[in-house]
Amino acid sequence: MQSKRLEERANTWSPGFWAAFGGCGAVLVLGVPILNLLVPPNSAAAIPDYLVPLLGKYVCYALLALSLDLIWGYAGILSLGHGAFFALGGYCMGMYLMRQIGARGVYGNPLLPDFMVFLDWKELPWFWWGFDHFAWAAAMIVLVPGLLALVFGWLAFRSRVTGVYLSIITQAMTYALMLAFFRNDMGFGGNNGMTDYKDILGWDVHQPSTRLGLYLASVAALGLGYLVCRFITSSKLGRVLLALRDAESRVRFLGYSVTHAKLLVFTVSAVLAGIAGALYVPQVGIINPSEFSPGNSIEIAIWVSVGGRGTLSGAIVGAVLVNLAKTWLTGVAAETWLFVLGGLFVLTTLVFPHGIIGLFRQARSARPRRAAPVAAAEEQA
Amino acid sequence: MVLMLLAAALPARGQEFATFLAALRADSFADKEQAVAALGKLGDGRAVAVLTALKDGRLLKAPDGRVIISQPPNLIDPMTGEVVPDLTADALDRVHINNRLRGAIEGALGELTLFSADPAARLAAARDAVRHPSVDGAVLLEKAIAAEKEADIRAAMQQSLSAARLLSGSKQEKLAAARALGTTTDPQIKNLLDQFRAASESDPELRQAADAALASIKHRLWLVGLLANLFQGVSLGSVLLLAAIGLAITFGVMGVINMAHGEMIMLGAYAAYVCQQVFRAFLPVGWINGYLAAALPVAFLCAGAVGVALERTVIRRLYGRPLETLLATWGVSLILQQTVRSIFGSPNREVANPSWMTGGFDLIGGFTVTWNRVCIIFFCLTVLAALALLLNRTSLGLQMRAVTQNRPMASVMGIRTARIDALTFGLGSGIAGMAGVALSQIGNVSPNLGTIYIVDSFLVVVFGGVGNLLGTFVGALFLGIVNKFLEPVAGAVLGKIVVLVTIILFIQRRPRGLFAPKGRSAEAEA
Numbered sequence: 001m002q003s004k005r006l007e008e009r010a011n012t013w014s015p016g017f018w019a020a021f022g023g024c025g026a027v028l029v030l031g032v033p034i035l036n037l038l039v040p041p042n043s044a045a046a047i048p049d050y051l052v053p054l055l056g057k058y059v060c061y062a063l064l065a066l067s068l069d070l071i072w073g074y075a076g077i078l079s080l081g082h083g084a085f086f087a088l089g090g091y092c093m094g095m096y097l098m099r100q101i102g103a104r105g106v107y108g109n110p111l112l113p114d115f116m117v118f119l120d121w122k123e124l125p126w127f128w129w130g131f132d133h134f135a136w137a138a139a140m141i142v143l144v145p146g147l148l149a150l151v152f153g154w155l156a157f158r159s160r161v162t163g164v165y166l167s168i169i170t171q172a173m174t175y176a177l178m179l180a181f182f183r184n185d186m187g188f189g190g191n192n193g194m195t196d197y198k199d200i201l202g203w204d205v206h207q208p209s210t211r212l213g214l215y216l217a218s219v220a221a222l223g224l225g226y227l228v229c230r231f232i233t234s235s236k237l238g239r240v241l242l243a244l245r246d247a248e249s250r251v252r253f254l255g256y257s258v259t260h261a262k263l264l265v266f267t268v269s270a271v272l273a274g275i276a277g278a279l280y281v282p283q284v285g286i287i288n289p290s291e292f293s294p295g296n297s298i299e300i301a302i303w304v305s306v307g308g309r310g311t312l313s314g315a316i317v318g319a320v321l322v323n324l325a326k327t328w329l330t331g332v333a334a335e336t337w338l339f340v341l342g343g344l345f346v347l348t349t350l351v352f353p354h355g356i357i358g359l360f361r362q363a364r365s366a367r368p369r370r371a372a373p374v375a376a377a378e379e380q381a
Numbered sequence: 382m383v384l385m386l387l388a389a390a391l392p393a394r395g396q397e398f399a400t401f402l403a404a405l406r407a408d409s410f411a412d413k414e415q416a417v418a419a420l421g422k423l424g425d426g427r428a429v430a431v432l433t434a435l436k437d438g439r440l441l442k443a444p445d446g447r448v449i450i451s452q453p454p455n456l457i458d459p460m461t462g463e464v465v466p467d468l469t470a471d472a473l474d475r476v477h478i479n480n481r482l483r484g485a486i487e488g489a490l491g492e493l494t495l496f497s498a499d500p501a502a503r504l505a506a507a508r509d510a511v512r513h514p515s516v517d518g519a520v521l522l523e524k525a526i527a528a529e530k531e532a533d534i535r536a537a538m539q540q541s542l543s544a545a546r547l548l549s550g551s552k553q554e555k556l557a558a559a560r561a562l563g564t565t566t567d568p569q570i571k572n573l574l575d576q577f578r579a580a581s582e583s584d585p586e587l588r589q590a591a592d593a594a595l596a597s598i599k600h601r602l603w604l605v606g607l608l609a610n611l612f613q614g615v616s617l618g619s620v621l622l623l624a625a626i627g628l629a630i631t632f633g634v635m636g637v638i639n640m641a642h643g644e645m646i647m648l649g650a651y652a653a654y655v656c657q658q659v660f661r662a663f664l665p666v667g668w669i670n671g672y673l674a675a676a677l678p679v680a681f682l683c684a685g686a687v688g689v690a691l692e693r694t695v696i697r698r699l700y701g702r703p704l705e706t707l708l709a710t711w712g713v714s715l716i717l718q719q720t721v722r723s724i725f726g727s728p729n730r731e732v733a734n735p736s737w738m739t740g741g742f743d744l745i746g747g748f749t750v751t752w753n754r755v756c757i758i759f760f761c762l763t764v765l766a767a768l769a770l771l772l773n774r775t776s777l778g779l780q781m782r783a784v785t786q787n788r789p790m791a792s793v794m795g796i797r798t799a800r801i802d803a804l805t806f807g808l809g810s811g812i813a814g815m816a817g818v819a820l821s822q823i824g825n826v827s828p829n830l831g832t833i834y835i836v837d838s839f840l841v842v843v844f845g846g847v848g849n850l851l852g853t854f855v856g857a858l859f860l861g862i863v864n865k866f867l868e869p870v871a872g873a874v875l876g877k878i879v880v881l882v883t884i885i886l887f888i889q890r891r892p893r894g895l896f897a898p899k900g901r902s903a904e905a906e907a
Contacts, residue, residue, distance in 0.1 A: 078704045159889040164638050164703045168839050169885045175836050176881035179874050294836065298711050305708060338719035345712020349705040350698055 012234040021223075028059075028219045033212055049208040053283040056215035058323050060280035062316040063222045065303040067272035069315035070229045072304060074238065075265050076245030078163075081170030082273050083297035084177050085145035087287065089274025091181075091188060092144055094287040095128060096137035097197040097205070104198055114196075115189045125187045134201055141278040142271050149270030150263065157259045157266070162248065171294045178292035193288025200282050211283065218279045222316070225272050229312050232265065241265060302341065305348045308355025317356055397423060399460060402431065402448050405440065405476055413478070414485050421489025422521065429493050431459045436486045441473035449473065495525040495538070504534045510541035511569055519545035544570060547577050552587070559590035563597035566605050571598050609748045610865050616754040618861025619761040620820065622854060624834040625841040626764060627813030629853040631688075632842055634785050635805055637696055638707040641714035642838060643831025645810045648687060649680035649817020650826040651721060654730045670735040673818065680814035687717075688810025692803045714831065722828040729825035738822065753822045760819055764812060769850055771808075781805050840884050846894030856894075860884075 011017075032047060032055060039046040047055070064086050071077040103110035107117040112124060130136035152173060156166055184190035203210040232238055240261050244251040252258050281287045290296070300319075307318020322344065329337045348355060354362075401423065404416035417435070420428040434440040434450040441449045441456070449465055450457045451473075456465040478486070494506035503525075510522060522542040529535040543558040550558060559577070562570050574595050581587035624646060631639045656676040660669050691713060699706045734753050741751035772778035783791040784801045792798050820830065837860075845856030860880060867876030888894075 078707075155886070155889045161888060164707065165843065165888060167638075167704065167707060168843060169888055171836060172840060172881050172885055176878045176885075179878050179881075183874055295832075298708070301708055302712075335719065335723060338715045342712040342715030342719070345715070346695060346709045349702075349709040349712075350695065353705070 012230065021226075025219070025223055029216060032215060036208075036212060049211070052208065052211045052215050054327070056211070056218045056283040057280060058320050059215065059218040059222050060276045060283070061303065061323050062319040063218070063225050063276035063279075064273050064300055065307070065315040065319035066222070066225055066229055066312060067269040067276065068300050069304045069307075069309055069312060070232065070272070071266055071269045072301065073310035073312075073315070074233050074245065075241040075262055076163075076248075077262060077266060078167045078301065079170045079266075079269075080167045080294065080297050080301065081172075081174035082269075082300050083294075084170075084174035084292055085149060085270040085273035086277035086280070087177070087181075087289075087291035088145045088148065089141045089277030090281040090287040090291060091194075091277075092131075092137055092140040092274070093278035093281045094194040094197075095131040095140075095188075096134060097200060097282060098194050099128075099132045100199045101197065105196070113189075113194070115184075115192065115194075116187070119184060121187075127187070138278075141274050145270040145274030145277075146267050149267045153263045153266040154259075157262045171297065174292050174297050175294050178289050178294075181289035181292060189288070191289070193286055195286040195288075197282060197285060205282050205285070214279065214283050218283070221275055221279055225275070226312060226316070228268070228272070232268065233312070237261060237264070299341070302345055302348070304355075306344055306355055308357030308359075311355075311357040314355050314357035321356070398427065402459065403446065405431075405435065405448055406442050406446070410479055410482055413476070414482055417482065417485045417489050421485075421492045427459055427462070429490065429497060430457075430462075432486050432490050432493065434459075435476060435478060436483060436490075438475055438478070440476040441470065442476060443468060443473060448476070492521050495521060496528065500531055500534060503529070503531075504537055507534055507537035507541055510538070511544050511567065511573075519549065540565060540567075540570070544573055547573060552584075555581075555587060556590050559587070559594045563594035564601070566598065566601050571595070571602075574598070605748045606869070610869070611862065612748075612750060612754075614862030614865035615758060615858065616861070617865055618858035619758045620823070621834075621837055621841050621861050622857035623757070623761045623764065623816035623819050624813070625838040625853055625857055626761075626768060626850075627809040627811075627816060628838045628842050629845075629850055630768075630809035630812070631806055632839070633849065633853065634781065635802070635809075636703065636785070637700075637806065638703050638710065639691075639696075639806075639809075640707055640711040640835065641691065641717060641831075642710075642810075642813055643833070643835035644714045644717040645684040645688060645813035645831070646817040646820060646834055647721065647826075647828065647831040648684045648717070649814030650732070650821040650830055651725060651730070651817075652676055652680035652683050652814065653818040653821040654725075654732050654826050655679075657732055670737060673735055673822075676818045677815055680818045681811040682814075684814025684817070685807040685811030688813075689803050689807040691810070692806035696806065697799070697802065714835075718828045718831070725828070727828060729827045732821040732826055734822055757819050757823065764815065765850065765854060768812065772850070777801075777804065840881070843888060843894055844884055849894070852894055 032052065035045055035047040036049070036052060041048065064082065067085075068079065068082050071079060098113045101113065105114040105117075107114055109117045112121060116124070131140070152170075156169065161169065180186055181188055181193075182191055188194070197205050199205065200210065200214075203213070205211075205214075233241070240251065240256050244256070244258050244261065248258060277287075277291075303319040303322045304315045305318070306322055307316065308314030322341075325340065326337060329340060352359060398420075401416045401419045404419070405413055407413055407416070417432065420432060430450060431440065431448070434452075439451040441451050443449050443465075448459060449468065450459050451470050453470070456468055456470060457463065458465050491506065491509065494502050495510070497503055497506070507522075507525070519542055522538050522545060526535055526538045526542065529538060540562070543561040546554045546558040547562065555577075559574070562574060574591055578588060578591035578595065581591060624643075627645065628639065628642050631637050631642065653673070653676040656672045656679055657669075660672040660675070691710070695709050695713065696706060699709060738753045738756055741749045741755075743749050770778075772781065780791070780796050780801050781804075783794070783796060784798050784805075788798055791801075817830070820834075824830075841856045841860060842853055844860065845852030845854070863883075864876055864880050867879055870876070871879060
């Protein structure tokens with residue numbers, strides 16, 4: 001048993017893995033700038049400037065999907081409110097970006113953002129203090145979703161709210177937040193949210209070079225997030241998570257603290273989602289309360305399920321593929337998108353419960369190979 | 382008595398009317414103004430037509446000394462109201478007016494509508510009189526009260542009279558008026574009493590009367606607010622209950638998380654819309670009020686059929702995997718929404734209330750109970766009772782309960798469990814469809830109708846305790862009433878947020894709801 005664990009751990013961080021990870025990273029980190037900057041714009045392979053933020057958006061979605069997969073795929077916690085953590089991270093970044101506008105807003109008020117001038121507010125509310133500084137905003141991006149997840153998770157896991165009940169109360173949480181952020185007097189721009197950003201860290205957000213930088217930052221965050229998730233899932237904690245996913249009471253009886261394990265992984269996941277949201281906002285140029293809508297959160301689950309839940313790469317693949325299809329279909333035939341999305345929900349649950357990665361593994365394990373048992377074991381888990 | 386008085390007054394009044402009418406022929410505007418004011422005070426319904434005609438420049442002078450109203454193509458004698466055959470409008474002079482006179486006419490008309498033949502106009506005038514109480518107004522109101530036969534209009538007039546006396550009557554009258562006004566909830570009268578209290582600071586007796594009246598009004602306003610909140614809360618609760626009953630079966634009894642439940646409601650609402658259109662297009666006009674009778678079974682069957690199909694194709698394969706069921710049915714809900722959007726278009730469709738459901742009645746000053754809300758409350762109770770009967774008193778209900786409590790044992794006893802599953806799911810969906818018909822009566826019908834109710838319905842079921850109709854009932858009413866009582870304090874949105882947060886916290890305390898299953902069925906579920 002022990003030797004198998006060691007072997008598996010060696011497998012997790014094997015040179016083969018690093019090669020694959022490095023290869024994918026290099027394609028994303030080098031490929032896009034090269035195709036964007038060096039290839040002549042009229043060639044077929046070139047990536048035009050307007051596509052860069054779109055790619056960055058997909059990368060943020062991938063990180064978001066990864067964060068959900070960490071808790072759903074490995075710990076069996078289906079959060080239908082993960083969009084809330086994403087949006088909170090986004091709002092923190094949005095607040096920083098609003099402060100960077102300074103006196104360049106429509107009303108030219110050096111002290112207050114436009115929407116506060118519009119509401120006839122006289123001074124900055126206390127929760128906006130500090131957002132002039134990037135360091136503060138960055139801390140908040142991690143702390144706000146993290147703390148919310150910690151408190152919410154502590155309440156929920158301590159009283160053993162599991163399964164569907166947990167899904168429904170997370171949905172109620174994001175719904176309540178959506179209603180709250182729609183209110184004008186919350187001080188977050190109400191309905192319209194926050195938009196019309198100018199600078200980030202002194203660079204103009206509309207410049208192609210800034211956008212390329214944001215894209216690269218997103219890729220870096222995704223890579224780090226992936227490593228963190230891989231570290232967690234291959235550690236002892238990961239084993240406990242898998243076990244409690246499949247038989248929670250048994251794990252509890254064996255003496256493990258289920259509550260703490262869940263709480264830790266839920267909080268990490270919320271922080272990852274918050275970072276994804278923070279990187280997303282400057283690239284799309286707006287954050288508004290509709291990001292909190294329960295529908296958005298449920299959609300994240302479908303990205304994970306299409307890619308294959310319980311596999312980290314699956315979450316990434318699923319998020320990118322589904323969103324590519326969404327972008328393409330809403331452009332070509334907007335009416336059909338909901339049919340396709342709805343069909344994906346039904347198909348992946350009924351026919352492909354292991355998603356795309358599951359299909360690959362099946363195909364691979366059908367052929368006799370030395371690595372097959374490990375893949376099968378992982379799939380079973 | 383009133384009639385006798387009227388009979389005695391009539392001849393003398395007829396005389397005066399003729400005199401003032403003739404005075405309108407005068408050349409001086411001042412004389413005419415006096416005549417107009419006198420006509421206004423007279424309280425004679427015929428004067429309305431005369432003054433209106435005068436204002437519009439349709440009052441003519443006949444050579445024989447009469448005054449004639451021109452009402453093309455006829456000429457009318459205001460004394461008798463009959464057509465004058467022997468004159469033509471072109472041959473006659475108009476009675477001229479100026480701006481000052483026009484003002485006087487409008488004032489007189491306002492007072493005169495107290496005597497109009499139209500009860501609605503009289504009521505409006507009586508209510509309007511509260512706004513500008515005066516000594517003259519009081520005299521006129523006394524006259525109008527004496528002539529009025531309808532009790533509620535007389536009450537309105539009495540109120541205006543009290544308001545007028547409050548400002549200008551004798552001390553005894555003022556005291557009586559203040560007492561009388563304590564029984565109202567009109568904010569205008571409250572202002573009036575406030576003014577009165579300020580003005581009678583020197584007289585302790587008057588001030589006391591004013592204070593008592595104000596306190597009584599405050600108490601009544603509080604009572605009205607309480608009743609209004611309670612009614613609206615019960616109404617919202619019944620809507621929530623209707624939306625959640627179907628879910629109490631599919632989720633509560635079967636344990637299936639059906640995210641497409643809201644879409645079953647939406648399908649029911651569209652069934653009501655289609656029935657309405659069919660009735661409008663193909664049946665006699667008078668039948669339109671009956672379309673609801675057709676819509677209920679149609680909605681039940683449509684939504685039920687979709688439910689059975691959904692169970693047979695999707696949900697059956699996912700029993701025991703609640704999270705997967707949740708995602709798959711969410712997908713189905715997206716497909717259903719988009720299908721309806723493609724067929725009917727995304728704008729809201731209007732479903733009209735049948736005439737017997739429109740309007741309402743005034744329960745207590747200023748608080749109207751609308752019929753459609755009352756109907757929904759009763760409909761909802763009926764559905765709940767019928768469902769409880771079905772589950773507890775029929776063999777189908779017995780089989781449903783048997784299958785949900787212990788599937789293998791039920792199967793051994795010869796119950797066709799697969800068929801019961803489909804039927805149970807169809808029943809839950811069908812009830813959701815009927816809920817849709819009810820909801821179409823109080824709101825718009827749009828493809829998004831279901832998404833509005835889905836989160837709320839789940840919360841109701843979870844809050845009340847899964848698998849428990851009584852819990853669903855109590856949960857829905859409780860949430861509805863709490864929501865409506867929070868609204869005035871915290872605002873609609875904040876109130877809703879407070880309710881959501883409360884439920885989230887509540888579920889932490891009692892993860893299995895208000896009425897958690899006990900004993901054997903609890904073990905079976907765990």
